[in-house]
Amino acid sequence: MAPARPLRADARRSREQILVAAEVAFARDGIEASLEAIAKDAGVGSATLHRHFRSRRQLVEAVFAERTEAVIAEATELATTNPPGPALFYWLRSVLRVIVDNRGLAVALLPVPDGAATDSSCHARLTEAADRLLESARETGDIRADITTSDVLSLVNAIALLAEQPGPVDLDAERLLGLTITGIGPAACADHSSLAGATEEQSAE
Known part of the structure; x- marks a missing residue:
């Protein structure tokens, strides 16, 4: 299996912004926090969030x-x-x-x-x-x-x-x-x- 390609600088920045927003949302609203709201707080679209994290659980695991x-x-x-x-x-x-x-x-x-x-x-x-x-x-x-x-x-x-x-x-x-x-x-x-x-x-x- 080929190693994952490194993210471009803009993609890496988007991912980091999503993780920061998700951590705040989970602490405030729990694990069922709105993914759409997380994307908005991160300054990205929902499609970008789902491109980085295919499921809610994957996002949770990345945050922690x-x-x-x-x-x-x-x-x-x-x-x-x-x-x-x-x-x-x-x-x-x-x-x-x-x-x-x-x-x-x-x-x-x-x-x-x-x-x-x-x-x-x-x-x-x-x-x-x-x-x-x-x-x-x-x-x-x-x-x-x-x-x-x-x-x-x-x-x-x-x-x-x-x-x-x-x-x-x-x-x-x-x-x-x-x-x-x-x-x-x-x-x-x-x-x-x-x-x-x-x-x-x-x-x-």
């Missing part, structure tokens, strides 16, 4: 690409400076903070619909980083053997999406993450087994 790459790089750093269990927890906390601080990023980290996945998507790249941390944590017994990468990323995403919702009380996202981490630990697995056994005994009575 730098922050996603920073989180992925942090996974490698944490794995070399911490035991597997803490490395996983610290990294998931970093992922949560980045998602909460960047409205709309949660959508970019969701699985890509069947047939549209690419190895370079935010979800694919983040999953690869998480896989390595989870594998190490499983080997040392720091997390339950049945926990998957999809499990932990879905939980972090769910907490972040809850934190985005307006409500009378601010949701403490990091506290919820701490409770989640407790739930995926090996002790929680043992507790779950005991609870299941007790429930079966009660049903038999």
